[in-house]
Every structure is written in structure tokens, then in C-alpha cells.
Amino acid sequence: MTYRRWTLRTEHTSYTVRLSPDGPWAELDAWGPLGVEDGPSALDWSHRTHFITPADAAPAEYLPYGLRPFTGADLVAAGPDGERGVWWEFDGAEEGPGSLRLAFTDELLGLRTVLCYETVPGTDVLLRWTEHTAGERELRLGRFDSAAVNVPVTGAAARLTYLSGQWSQEFQRTQLDLPRGTFSIGSRQGAPGHAYAPWLAVQDGEAAYGVALEWPGNWHITAEAEPGGSVRVRAGRVPHEGAVLLAPGDTLVTPRLACAFSSDGLDGLSRMWHRYERLLTGDRLHRPRKVLYNSWEATGFDVEAAGQLELAKVAADIGAELFVVDDGWFIGRHDDTGGLGDWYPDPAAFPDGFDRFVADVRALGLDFGLWVEPEAVSPGSRLYAEHPEWTYRIEGRPARLVRNQLLLDLGRTDVQDFVIGTLDRLLGAHDISYLKWDMNRPPTERGRPGAGSADRLDLDAEHVAGYLRVLDHLRTAHPGVTVEGCAGGGGRIEHATIARTDVVWPSDNTAPLDRLAIQHGFLHAHAPHVMSSWVTDAPGIFDPRPRSLAFRFVNAMCGVLGIGADLRAWTPEQRAEAARWIARYKEVRDVIHHGEARLLGSPEEPTCGVQYDAGDRTVVAALSTGRLDGAPLLPGRPDRLRLRGLDPAARYRDTATGTTYGGAHLLHYGLPFAWSAEYDADLVVLTRDPHRAGT
Structure with a gap:
């Protein structure tokens, strides 16, 4: 049978879409390594369907309720009469370099839907999204996913990998097999949330397919193991009021869904995301991410100039490059019950003036940064007294406090203008080069009295648009300022935020073994150069086993190194050790941030680590997660960490010990580590010798 089909190619993969021979829809023909489209489609199984329609059985790229009534529609739309359902016809294709647009129209309903595809040069990522345009009547969209992704499964079940958790335990790598049925994750907290990341991997053996949703608001990802041996993944945003009204002539553009395939399993997939x-x-990648010191864990809300400068002096002495004053620097902020919204330095905390304090910090050779939470407001603040209407609220209902605060309605342009003006004032009046943007309160009573019927508001999308507008303004108006994204830890980390910030904060939990598990999961989905990580004295919450200062440093050096401990309490020996680790980090951070990263083992194993490769250098962060006494599994025998991706015929020299290894040796046997109670982590730097092994 003759049918139209289109193939989009990246450096290593191809993605082929065809018009279905069974009806007016697009369906996946092939997705995998280059050339996978040559041959009969692996998704073209028997078209015999009992009690369901051909559309319900199809590996459809996108189908509306109406055409697909039973097994999960990607679009649910209704006209003014309330009748749900779309019965569209194909309305043409537009092809461009690395792009494809497939249009479908329902003339009776008055809806035009365009499925959009775009490859990302220099990566193996394919972006997908959908554009919906109303005709002459208002339409009600109850569901409008970004895309559907089909994965053929050759085995009995697909292996799903996702990142789950809670506050202080984010990004836990979690796996399950899905032979049949439905699996769903998401958030209705106005942010991606701490419970799940908007990211999913589906494995069929070593073949790994991944999706990541670019949306910092409400969202869902749903995977369905369908009859016939396929897993179909749907992803998109979830409107706060359950539906969005589309005015005549208007177009709704869904968030982008990034899709990737790797024949090298989860590890290969992670490198694609990196x-x-x-x-x-972009160009900001090549700006060194500076070693920071943050004063929160040392002083909490007790911020005063003398104590902060004392910390800054010690931080500078051990090699920090940036000093950040966290919560507590502004008027009315003596604890978490006040001050938010009144963003002016507290004169009592800085008796000689805030600018003098900043200048004293900078005189130590340190850049200066501040913590802000611009979406929040305290009920006792001057801002709330002047503008109570700026908060989310429902008329006649009590305003519920979360963390003793309310949330500003950032969907309002006047609130956006206030936030932009506040940040412009702070960055313009003071010598600030770093902002830590926090968000500690999800929306609860989410309403906007006086703005019309609640079901006509798209509050989630408006808040997201306001948030992104402020971040875009910071990029444009203050390009020299580094921005850290934080939401009570890792509550708002996805591609829209990552594209507009420089680093993100995966979790408020900085305990060594807890943090190791968090970072292990984080690096499956996100790159080392965006992962801010601190060395602190925090005890474990979920895994309280103690670890050395070296362990804490090596673990934090796997991303963007920071220190958050009370340095005044450290001994001279601890400070000297810290200075040595910081110096080593500065020597290799370009490899860590720009190189190819490979996860070695997992925190459940006695030894795990991360390998970074760039040019002729390989950096291995190795960590012992085993017994407290450091004893190996077999007495007298070192544990070994097998490396990957090296040239087996090359030789590699350990720059610290001078030991030379053949590439095949490191791949087959691995690096040896004779762990002990005092030696539970190491950073090994290998340089590739131009001579071949065995010569």
C-alpha cells in the first residue's frame, strides 16, 4: 500500500512518521538508529481489532477524542454546544531543514491542529509540540497534550525509569516493569514539584527512549502498555481549572516535549540530555561556574555584617570565588514569618551600609550574591498591606498560609512589573553578580477575584508566562548576573528553567549519602554543569552513616562546587584539606562541566562514581558507599570501578600517582580503590598517553 511518510534525522538517529492507511491520522513508522526506517515497520502489526477502533490500536502520533474513543486521546475539544469530539481530515504537510508540520482540520467544529517536529542540531534530540487554532467559534479544550510517543516492545514488558521522591529526597531513580496497564506521574502544584520530575525513560532491552517536558507548571506524563506490544507515552500540561477556552482565531501552543533515543541504554540516554x-x-556554558560559599547553614536568619564577613574571610582563604548571603538579609526578616515582599537590606544588619558590606566582601576577592524569593509575600509586609489583591485568593474564603507566606499572582502584568522593578533596583543599586531565586510555596487558593469567571482563566499558564518573562528580562538586562533556580530544593527543574538559569539546586538535603542518591538520579536527566552542590556538615536524614570531608567534597565536585558549612567551626586541618580539594576542582571543572559524563554503578553498590571525558583527560569521582569501617568485600582486595568509553588500545596515566594503565585494563578490570575508614572517596585524573598500550 502506498502512503506518505517523512523522516527526520539527527546525528545518530532517525524518526519516521507516516499517514496511516487506516484513517486520517499520523502514526510512527520507525524510531531508532540511522537506517532503522529501511524495512517493514516494527509497529505495523495486525490490524484486526476487536471491540476497539483502528485508531485505538494505532501507534498514533496524536489523536483526538472522537477518532480515538477508547484507549486514550491526546486532545479533548468541544464547541459551544458542549458536544465533545474531533473528527479531522489531513490538511497538508510542510517540510523544512530538520522540521516537519502536519496539519489536520475539523471544519464542523472549527479547529485546526498542527503537529510540529524539529530536530536540534548537534544533539540527538527531537522536539515535538502541537498548535491548536480555533475558527469562528470559541472552543473548550479539556485536554491538549504536547505529543504522544510510541515505543515497540519486543519483550514481555517495558522497563520504565522515572525520578520520584519528596522534599529533601528528590530525583530518586525508580524503575518498574509495565507488561500491561497505565502508569502516570505529574504535578498540580503550579510547578513540577518534588514528587516527580517531568522526565521518563522507556527501555526495551538496551534500547532506551526518553521524553522530557519543558514546562514549569502543572503537568503529566502517562505511559500505557497497549494491546499488541507497544507502550504509548503521552505528555503535556494540565490546566488549573481543568480546561482552557480558546477564543475565535486564537492559537494555543503546547509546551515542547523533548524526545531522544539511545542504543546504549540509560547511560547513553543521559549523555544525550547532557x-x-x-x-x-548557549554561550554562558563557557563562563566558569564559580566556587561559592553560602551562609545559610552557618547563620540561618541571623544575618549581620560582622558575622558574614568573618565567614567570607575564611571562604576566601580556602579558595571560594563567590559569597552568597541567603535568607534573612532584608527588613522584617528575623524568621520565616515576615519580610517577604519588602526587598530592602536591613539597616540593623548592616550598620555601616549595605554597599560598604558588599565592598568589604569584594575586597576579599569574592563575587557577591543574594537569595531572593520574588513570588512570595508575608502577610505582615508593607507590600501585602499596599497590594493584598496581588496574591492568589478566592473571594470569601480564608487565605491559607504555607510556610507562613502567601503567593503572588505572577500571571498579572502589574505583579511581573513589580518583580522586575525590584530585581532591577537591587542589581542596579548594589554590586551583585549572583541571584539565588527560591520558591517555597505552591499555590493553594488559586483565584483572581474581579477577573471574571474562574473557568475562563488559565492561571497556570499565566503564572508560567510571568515567571519566564522575569527570567528572560534578567538574561537581557543583567547578562553578567548568574541566576540559580531553586524551589524548596528541586521543585522546579525542567528545560524551560534550565534554559534561563545558570545552575539549579537539586535538593535542600546536603547530607553525604542522601545527596549521592539525589545526584545519581539527577544526572540521569540533567547535566553536571547545572547541578549546584554544597559541602556541609549536615547529618544524614535517610542514610545517617557518616562520611569523611573528602567524600563530601568529591560528591559535590560532581557538579558545580559550593560550600555551606559553618567554616568558623572547622579546624585548621579541615580548612587546609578544603583548600586542597577546591584547588583540585578548579583544575578539572572544565572537564566536569563540558565533558561527556558516564554514571559508574549506583549508590546501592559498594563503590560508585561518575566519569568525565574531555579531550585527552578523564576525571573519575569515586565514592565508597559500603561498610562504615571501610573494609572491602574481600579482605586485602581493593574494590574496582570499571570505566567506560575509553580507547582500549591507549594508555592512561594517573596524574597523582604516575601509575599507567592500558585502556583495556581500565575497561575490563577497572580502577582499584583500597577503601578504609579514613579513605572513602577519591578524585582520579587520567591523561591519555599518545603511545599505544603494549608498546
Whole structure:
């Protein structure tokens, strides 16, 4: 049978879409390594369908309720009469370099839907989204996913990998097999949330397919193991009021869904996401991410100039390059019950003036940064007294406090203008080069009295648009300022945020083994150069086993190194050790941030680590997660960490010990580590010798 089909190619993969021979829809023909489209489609199984329609059985790219009534529609739309359903016809294709647009129209309903595809040069990522345009009547969209992704499964079940958790335990790598049925994750907290990341991987053996949704608001990802041996993944945003009204002539554009395939399993898939996020960072990737010191864990809300300068002096002495004053620097902020919204330095905390304090910090050779939470407001603040209407609220209902605060309605342009003006004032009046943007309160009573019927508001999308507008303004108006994204830890980390910030904060939990598990999961989805990580004295919450200062440093050096401990309490020996680790980090951070990263083992194993490769250098962060006494599994025998991706015929020299290894030796046997109670982590730097092994 003759049918139209289109193939989009990246450096290593191809994605082929065809018009279905069974009806007016597009369906996946092939997705995998280059050339996978040559041959009969692996998704073209028997078209015999009992009790369901051909559309319900199809590996459809996108189908509306109406054409697909039973097994999960990607679009649910209704006209003014309330009748749901779309019965569209194909309305043409537009092809461009690395792009494809497939249009479908329902003339009776008055809806035009365009399925959009775009490859990302320099990566193996394909972006997908959908555009819906209303005709002459208002339409009600109850569901409008970004895309559907089909994965053929040759085995009994697909292996799903996702990142789950809670506050202080984010990004836990979690896996399950899905032989049949439906699996769903998401958030209705006005942010991606701490419970799940908007990211999913589906494995069929070593073949790994991944999706990541670019949306910092409400969202869902749903995977369905369908009859016939396929897993179909749907992803998109979830409107706060359950539906969005589309005015005549208006177009709704869904968030982008990034899709990637790797024949090298989850590890290969993670490197694809890392490469994509390096591209999202753009030219700012090559600005060194400076070693920071943050004073929160040392002083909490007790911020005063003398104590902060004392910390800054010690931080500078051990090699920090940036000093950040966290919560507590502004008027009315003596604890978490006040001050938010009144963003002026507290004169009592800085008796000689805030600018003098900043200048004293900078005189130590440190850049200066501040913590802000611009979406929040305290009920006792001057801002709230002047503008109570700026908060989310429902008329006649009590305003519920979360963390003793309310949330500003950032969907309002006047609130956006206030936030932009506040940040412009702070950055213009003071010598600030770093902002830590926090968000500690999800929306609860989400309403906007006086703005009309609640079901006509798209509050989630408006808040997201306001948030992104402010971040875009910071990029444009203050290009020299580094921005850290934080939401009570890792509550708002996805590609829209990563594209507009420089680093993100994966979790408020900085305990060594807890943090190791968090970072292990984080690096499956996100790149090392965006992962801010601190060395602190925090005890474990979920895994309280103690670890050395070296362990804490090596673990934090796997991303963007920071220190958050009370340095005044450290001994001279601890400070000297810290200075040595910071110096080593500065020597290799370009490899860590720009190189190809490979996850070695997992925190459940006695030894795990991360390998970074760039040019002729390989950096291995190795960590012992085993017994407290450091005893190996077999007495007298070192544990070994097998490396990957090296040239087996090359030789590699350990720059610290001078030991030379053949590439095949490191791949087959691995690096040896004779762990002990005092030696539970190491950073090994290998340089590739131009001579071949065995010569």
C-alpha cells in the first residue's frame, strides 16, 4: 500500500512518521538508529481489532477524542454546544531543514491542529509540540497534550525509569516493569514539584527512549502498555481549572516535549540530555561556574555584617570565588514569618551600609550574591498591606498560609512589573553578580477575584508566562548576573528553567549519602554543569552513616562546587584539606562541566562514581558507599570501578600517582580503590598517553 511518510534525522538517529492507511491520522513508522526506517515497520502489526477502533490500536502520533474513543486521546475539544469530539481530515504537510508540520482540520467544529517536529542540531534530540487554532467559534479544550510517543516492545514488558521522591529526597531513580496497564506521574502544584520530575525513560532491552517536558507548571506524563506490544507515552500540561477556552482565531501552543533515543541504554540516554542542556545554556556554558560559599547553614536568619564577613574571610582563604548571603538579609526578616515582599537590606544588619558590606566582601576577592524569593509575600509586609489583591485568593474564603507566606499572582502584568522593578533596583543599586531565586510555596487558593469567571482563566499558564518573562528580562538586562533556580530544593527543574538559569539546586538535603542518591538520579536527566552542590556538615536524614570531608567534597565536585558549612567551626586541618580539594576542582571543572559524563554503578553498590571525558583527560569521582569501617568485600582486595568509553588500545596515566594503565585494563578490570575508614572517596585524573598500550 502506498502512503506518505517523512523522516527526520539527527546525528545518530532517525524518526519516521507516516499517514496511516487506516484513517486520517499520523502514526510512527520507525524510531531508532540511522537506517532503522529501511524495512517493514516494527509497529505495523495486525490490524484486526476487536471491540476497539483502528485508531485505538494505532501507534498514533496524536489523536483526538472522537477518532480515538477508547484507549486514550491526546486532545479533548468541544464547541459551544458542549458536544465533545474531533473528527479531522489531513490538511497538508510542510517540510523544512530538520522540521516537519502536519496539519489536520475539523471544519464542523472549527479547529485546526498542527503537529510540529524539529530536530536540534548537534544533539540527538527531537522536539515535538502541537498548535491548536480555533475558527469562528470559541472552543473548550479539556485536554491538549504536547505529543504522544510510541515505543515497540519486543519483550514481555517495558522497563520504565522515572525520578520520584519528596522534599529533601528528590530525583530518586525508580524503575518498574509495565507488561500491561497505565502508569502516570505529574504535578498540580503550579510547578513540577518534588514528587516527580517531568522526565521518563522507556527501555526495551538496551534500547532506551526518553521524553522530557519543558514546562514549569502543572503537568503529566502517562505511559500505557497497549494491546499488541507497544507502550504509548503521552505528555503535556494540565490546566488549573481543568480546561482552557480558546477564543475565535486564537492559537494555543503546547509546551515542547523533548524526545531522544539511545542504543546504549540509560547511560547513553543521559549523555544525550547532557548535550542538549549544554546547548540550552548557549554561550554562558563557557563562563566558569564559580566556587561559592553560602551562609545559610552557618547563620540561618541571623544575618549581620560582622558575622558574614568573618565567614567570607575564611571562604576566601580556602579558595571560594563567590559569597552568597541567603535568607534573612532584608527588613522584617528575623524568621520565616515576615519580610517577604519588602526587598530592602536591613539597616540593623548592616550598620555601616549595605554597599560598604558588599565592598568589604569584594575586597576579599569574592563575587557577591543574594537569595531572593520574588513570588512570595508575608502577610505582615508593607507590600501585602499596599497590594493584598496581588496574591492568589478566592473571594470569601480564608487565605491559607504555607510556610507562613502567601503567593503572588505572577500571571498579572502589574505583579511581573513589580518583580522586575525590584530585581532591577537591587542589581542596579548594589554590586551583585549572583541571584539565588527560591520558591517555597505552591499555590493553594488559586483565584483572581474581579477577573471574571474562574473557568475562563488559565492561571497556570499565566503564572508560567510571568515567571519566564522575569527570567528572560534578567538574561537581557543583567547578562553578567548568574541566576540559580531553586524551589524548596528541586521543585522546579525542567528545560524551560534550565534554559534561563545558570545552575539549579537539586535538593535542600546536603547530607553525604542522601545527596549521592539525589545526584545519581539527577544526572540521569540533567547535566553536571547545572547541578549546584554544597559541602556541609549536615547529618544524614535517610542514610545517617557518616562520611569523611573528602567524600563530601568529591560528591559535590560532581557538579558545580559550593560550600555551606559553618567554616568558623572547622579546624585548621579541615580548612587546609578544603583548600586542597577546591584547588583540585578548579583544575578539572572544565572537564566536569563540558565533558561527556558516564554514571559508574549506583549508590546501592559498594563503590560508585561518575566519569568525565574531555579531550585527552578523564576525571573519575569515586565514592565508597559500603561498610562504615571501610573494609572491602574481600579482605586485602581493593574494590574496582570499571570505566567506560575509553580507547582500549591507549594508555592512561594517573596524574597523582604516575601509575599507567592500558585502556583495556581500565575497561575490563577497572580502577582499584583500597577503601578504609579514613579513605572513602577519591578524585582520579587520567591523561591519555599518545603511545599505544603494549608498546
